[in-house]
Amino acid sequence: MSASIREQGLKKPVTVAEYLFKRLHEVGIRSVHGVPGDFNLVALDYVSKAGLKWVGSVNELNAAYAADGYARIKGISALVTTFGVGELSAMNGVAGAYSEHVPVVHIVGCPSTTSQRSGMLLHHTLGNGDFNVFANMSSQISCDSARLNNPAEVADQIDNSLRKCWIHSRPVYMMLPTDMVEKKIEGARLDQPIDLAEPKNDEERENYVVDVVLGYLHAAKSPIILVDACAVRHRVLDEVRELVGKTGLPVFVTPMGKGAIDETSPTYGGVYAGTGSHPNVSARVEAADLVLSIGTLKSDFNTTGFSYRTSQLNTIDFHSTHCTVRYSEYPGVAMRGVLRKVVARVDRGKLSKQPSAEVVNEVAANRDSSDTITQAYFWPRIGEYLLEKDIVVTETGTANFGIWETKFPPGVTGVDQILWGSIGWSVGAAQGAALAAKDMGVDRRTVLFVGDGSFQLTAQEVSTMIRHNLKITIFLIYNEGFTIERFIHGMEAEYNDVSRWHYTDVPTVFGASDKQVRKLVVKTKDQLEKMLTETEFNKAGGLQFVELWMPKHDAPRALKITTEMAAKQNAED
Known part of the structure; x- marks a missing residue:
């Protein structure tokens, strides 16, 4: 024709x-x-x-x-x-x-x-x-x-x-x-709109899986819920939150799942990542006799070098394409339908619940007498700076691991790239995230935490932020190079160094007027406190660029543990 x-x-x-x-x-x-x-x-x-x-x-x-x-x-x-x-x-x-x-x-x-x-x-x-x-x-x-x-x-x-x-x-x-x-x-x-509905599970198979899940759940003595990345990506957070609310079970998140759960909830127990977890978190999760694991992605950095101490015999995995109950896999039974029926049919009277330790931002416990802004002090302090519904973007490196120690207010969305881990990703991602919030007509702060080494790869995207008048607060962590690489190998190696830029001049180079951007250099705890409590800074009415000085050889506790594991794996024959 x-x-x-x-x-x-x-x-x-x-x-x-x-x-x-x-x-x-x-x-x-x-x-x-x-x-x-x-x-x-x-x-x-x-x-x-x-x-x-x-x-x-x-x-x-x-x-x-x-x-x-x-x-x-x-x-x-x-x-x-x-x-x-x-x-x-x-x-x-x-x-x-x-x-x-x-x-x-x-x-x-x-x-x-x-x-x-x-x-x-x-x-x-x-x-x-x-x-x-x-x-x-x-x-x-x-x-x-x-x-x-x-x-x-x-x-x-x-x-x-x-x-x-x-x-x-x-x-x-x-x-x-x-x-x-x-x-x-x-x-x-x-x-005619495109049909975006997910295929429904076979009802008989779905009901069978639900019966099996409920059988183990009602019999467990210390069950918990663990929420990971694919619960977010495959849009089952409504079902997850209903499950948490209905059961009242202790709930934990993985690093890739951070922000999926209201961290002010009394049942929230913290971030679980194997040996990199807070000791109270790892003790509670690993003592559970049943783990309802939702959307798990057990990558090396998400598990602190595959250091989970939980048994598959005590685990039920919910995925977008299948469910696994202990060692039995049910292909084609997707998690959304199963979770909805579990929520509808669970008997709260049959549930045994053990409390979790309270999660707090441990600011006072990590404040020493020096002026230096340490990683241990900074990340809990950021938990007190953040506001409800903030978008928090963290770069591969110190930020991705440090944010584990930050307790989020309600509605905060965590944006990270722990599995792929492409350095420099966060600068572009922050632009996209802030633009998405603007397109949705919602007033949300976008806060980016990026190291100096990573920033140098993609600094040009600040130009796009300026072009579209996006409201982004950038914390540029100035610690003289590629910190995560230093801790894996080559602490003093030249290849882990980067050139010293005049970082706060970057927005000006890319065309920002003094009215469009606010630039600050913060070197001490007192300067940090003054900035974080300032009304204008918290309003974040436009682009804010903070050059934040931190020690070259300092890193979050979890990063040190994870990189030690990574170095060992790299050295294996």
Whole structure:
């Protein structure tokens, strides 16, 4: 069928780009990250027409990091790059989103279908006529790959990819040729929203799993709940919180699950990460005779070097694709339906509950007589500075481990990247998270904690923060280099050093006026106290940049333990 005949049969003809961007708007995206390139320029003309805002990051890697942060707050995000050079620059950020179960729609503008069929020797290619090589690479870090080459199939491909992105909570890849951008397809489909509902469990199998779970739960003498990252990523926090409220059981979080539970709740017991945990936490969790583990990701840094001292014989794991009760696995029985029925059917009168130790910000206990701002003092003190509903972004390194010692107020969202651990990620992620909050029309502070070494990798993203007038408070931890690497290997090695920047000048270099940014240098505890209690600083009306001095050889307790384990693993034959 010729294109003209096919288009004559369309009820509401729309261009492919219009269809795609309207679907992005429908699923909740309001801002699109990315970098323009000659193979995506015409498509970008349709971004604003669909009610979306073009962000315009300074490079594709930062754009991918920002899309990751945006999705963690808004639910899903979009990233647009150009073919080859652009998409490869973004790949590290997309891989991180895949690793950590973050739904990002990666749209790649590519050469026309005619050019691809002819194997033309075009720029941004490897010069071998293979136009699928980059898509094949991305297929390993995407839950769906769609080559939008045929107008008759494009709408189905877009809808299917977006559904998979949402349900699996992982990136999808769309390859959009230049000659497909303005092809007409059926716009009447837009009147019917994409079905984003998760597939339901087989009821008989689900009921059986619920019966088994309740049997063990009602018989346990000291059960607890442990909440991890995938409870957040796969959107079962409402069910988890109902379970905690209904049962009154002690509840703990992993480092990747921090912020999932109201930490002011009397049943909240702290952060469990094996040997890196507070001694009271590890003692309580490891004494439990039943652990309801929800959305677990037992990576090395999430478990302090695989140092859990809990038995699978005493564990029930709830996942997005299956449940495991002790050593019995139930594939295809997803956690949402099971959790809902457990909440509905659990008998509180049959539950045995042992109390947890109270969690507090141990500020006084870690304040010594020196002026030095130590890691041990800083992180509990930050717990008193934070406000309800803050967004707290922590970088790989001292921040990711130090925040374990911070008790969050209600509604705080923790944003970290403990599994993928790409240094510099947090700067872009903070931009994306703050923009997501702005797009949602909610007044939330975004607070970023990043080391000087990590900051130097992605400092350019401060430019995007300024461009969009985002309210972000940046705590730049100045401790002279890559601290986490120092503790793994090479404490005094030159390769773990970084150049000394004039950090507080960075916003000015990127165009911020004195009205747009407030810059502070904090070297002592007294200076820190004065700043954290100042009304204007707490209002955080715009960009605030704090250069915070901490000792070169200091690190959070949990980081020291974890890096010692990592060094041992690296040395094993």
